[in-house]
Amino acid sequence: MAENANQNKGLQPQARAPGYEDVMNLASRRGYFLRSADSYPNTPAGFWDYGPLGTLFKNRYVELWRRMIVKRDEMVELDTSEVLPRAVFVASGHVGNFSDPIVECSNCHSIYRVDKLIEEKVRRAVPEGLPDIEYDALLAENNIVCSNCKNALKGTRRFNMMFRVGIGPQGEEAYLRPETCQGIFVDIPVLFKTQRIKLPRGFAQLGKSFRNEIAPRQGILRQREFYQAEVEVLFNPERVDLPRFDVALEYSLNISAGDVEPTLIKVSEAISRGVVPNKLIGYYLYLIQSFYESLGLRTERIRLRSLTRQEKAFYSAVAFDLEVKTSVGWLELVACNYRSDYDLRQHAEASKTDFTVEDDGKKVLPHIFELSMGVGRSLYALLDEAYRVDDTRTYLALLPRVAPIQVGVFPLMSKEGLPEKARAIYDLLRYDLDAMYDETGSIGRRYARSDEAGIPFCVTVDQETMKQGTVTVRERDSKMQSVVPAEQLQAWLKTRLS
RNA sequence: GCGGCGUUGGUCUAGCGGUAGGAUUUAGGCUUCCCAAGCCUGAUGCGCGGGUUCGAUUCCCGCACGCCGCACCA
Numbered sequence: 001m002a003e004n005a006n007q008n009k010g011l012q013p014q015a016r017a018p019g020y021e022d023v024m025n026l027a028s029r030r031g032y033f034l035r036s037a038d039s040y041p042n043t044p045a046g047f048w049d050y051g052p053l054g055t056l057f058k059n060r061y062v063e064l065w066r067r068m069i070v071k072r073d074e075m076v077e078l079d080t081s082e083v084l085p086r087a088v089f090v091a092s093g094h095v096g097n098f099s100d101p102i103v104e105c106s107n108c109h110s111i112y113r114v115d116k117l118i119e120e121k122v123r124r125a126v127p128e129g130l131p132d133i134e135y136d137a138l139l140a141e142n143n144i145v146c147s148n149c150k151n152a153l154k155g156t157r158r159f160n161m162m163f164r165v166g167i168g169p170q171g172e173e174a175y176l177r178p179e180t181c182q183g184i185f186v187d188i189p190v191l192f193k194t195q196r197i198k199l200p201r202g203f204a205q206l207g208k209s210f211r212n213e214i215a216p217r218q219g220i221l222r223q224r225e226f227y228q229a230e231v232e233v234l235f236n237p238e239r240v241d242l243p244r245f246d247v248a249l250e251y252s253l254n255i256s257a258g259d260v261e262p263t264l265i266k267v268s269e270a271i272s273r274g275v276v277p278n279k280l281i282g283y284y285l286y287l288i289q290s291f292y293e294s295l296g297l298r299t300e301r302i303r304l305r306s307l308t309r310q311e312k313a314f315y316s317a318v319a320f321d322l323e324v325k326t327s328v329g330w331l332e333l334v335a336c337n338y339r340s341d342y343d344l345r346q347h348a349e350a351s352k353t354d355f356t357v358e359d360d361g362k363k364v365l366p367h368i369f370e371l372s373m374g375v376g377r378s379l380y381a382l383l384d385e386a387y388r389v390d391d392t393r394t395y396l397a398l399l400p401r402v403a404p405i406q407v408g409v410f411p412l413m414s415k416e417g418l419p420e421k422a423r424a425i426y427d428l429l430r431y432d433l434d435a436m437y438d439e440t441g442s443i444g445r446r447y448a449r450s451d452e453a454g455i456p457f458c459v460t461v462d463q464e465t466m467k468q469g470t471v472t473v474r475e476r477d478s479k480m481q482s483v484v485p486a487e488q489l490q491a492w493l494k495t496r497l498s
Numbered sequence: 499g500c501g502g503c504g505u506u507g508g509u510c511u512a513g514c515g516g517u518a519g520g521a522u523u524u525a526g527g528c529u530u531c532c533c534a535a536g537c538c539u540g541a542u543g544c545g546c547g548g549g550u551u552c553g554a555u556u557c558c559c560g561c562a563c564g565c566c567g568c569a570c571c572a
Contacts, residue, residue: 045563160572214571
């Protein structure tokens with residue numbers, strides 16, 4: 001899809017609606033997302049770096065996540081290890097369930113999911129947990145052949161999506177975590193012993209997870225190494241109707257079941273109709289939906305899709321995916337899973353450690369509701385939403401509060417003391433805000449460059465600054481200019497960036 | 499992983515069996531000064547490996563990566 005000549009400057013309107021390619025083109029040109037180790041040939045797919053702007057953007061997202069979710073709900077923040085011993089993932093179920101039974105055609109090397117393949121042929125459910133030889137038996141008795149080359153299939157084996165690592169000289173078997181939360185779960189006993197924590201309580205963690213995808217595509221949307229911002233809420237299943245969750249009752253969730261259009265439904269009504277199991281879950285669904293709304297995504301483009309039994313992860317009792325409509329369709333940003341007491345029960349049994357905590361005078365094994373947020377996908381969704389092309393320019397209409405660089409400071413000309421003055425103003429701003437200074441090229445060029453980077457406000461220092469002490473602030477989306485006294489600039493900006 | 503198509507500076511592209519030209523970007527300079535103006539100078543490229551050939555960016559094979567379809571996405 002070569003759409004040439006207008007990629008660099010955005011001077012001509014594009015004939016088609018901008019899509020994933022355009023957003024990623026801008027993102028790589030402007031230093032949001034970069035392919036990892038791209039200077040080396042044959043670097044495997046699925047690994048991405050955050051460039052200068054991308055790093056600021058991620059930091060902004062995390063800052064807002066901490067403010068609007070973590071701090072608002074008074075969660076406990078953790079940063080746990082990425083490498084965990086095999087036993088942890090045996091208990092969590094990942095060693096057994098995170099692997100798929102596959103069969104490879106010995107002739108053309110096509111790879112199939114064995115259970116799915118047999119299901120298709122015999123038209124009844126086939127569990128994915130059978131011993132491998134039973135799959136081979138089923139393949140043989142149903143005469144299942146490779147759909148590509150008609151070769152008979154046999155030799156079922158397991159493909160585990162976890163990255164295996166060897167610890168120390170003995171290479172003791174361990175894995176990179178496929179989700180950040182297991183590190184939280186295994187710390188629960190000591191946390192409750194030492195940190196004076198009461199139920200219900202959220203535990204929040206930002207970190208990397210690793211999944212050895214068979215064939216990652218869609219770039220930043222499906223990585224082998226990626227950031228998750230996870231929240232694990234531990235609660236007593238007997239006490240989910242606390243008054244603190246009432247703030248959510250009048251809020252409208254945009255819920256859809258299956259692939260139908262979502263409908264707005266108040267939390268209170270969703271609970272009474274059984275769409276949402278209880279007040280606690282309603283409250284956290286409210287927290288997550290309103291978070292994405294506050295980042296600038298429109299409510300009608302956000303849906304909480306209730307997952308069917310087939311779609312849910314092996315540990316999940318109730319599950320909603322928070323999805324956002326982008327140019328690549330509905331994109332899953334957050335998995336909201338009611339994990340019940342599955343994880344803590346498994347870890348308690350495997351580690352022979354007591355995972356119960358005291359609540360309401362009784363020992364309880366906490367249940368868990370999680371919000372598992374994909375950071376890279378969220379950032380992509382924000383860029384996709386903000387991407388604008390008009391007759392004269394390409395720009396990112398990011399909300400000021402999510403913009404990676406919040407303000408640019410420019411001298412109108414590179415002479416007559418303007419650069420020194422502009423530099424002094426920049427120096428006043430740069431510690432409290434993410435600011436950039438630029439004196440190269442014409443002022444229009446600098447505006448255009450900052451528009452494409454999504455900078456919401458540009459401050460220009462001109463002759464009036466020298467005489468009157470005022471600066472001109474130019475707003476990205478409207479191109480409107482305001483004259484602001486230099487000494488009020490910081491406050492002026494801060495009210496508009498909050 | 500299978501099938502199809504593709505891969506030329508950061509980006510978009512022209513082109514050829516005799517190792518590449520433009521636009522934009524970018525660095526430095528001049529000039530101009532409120533929305534990508536102009537001029538000068540410079541920088542950056544044929545995805546990787548192998549084969550054919552006197553010579554390969556060009557032809558062939560393999561690989562990697564990308565896109566589309568299939569499969570996969572705990």
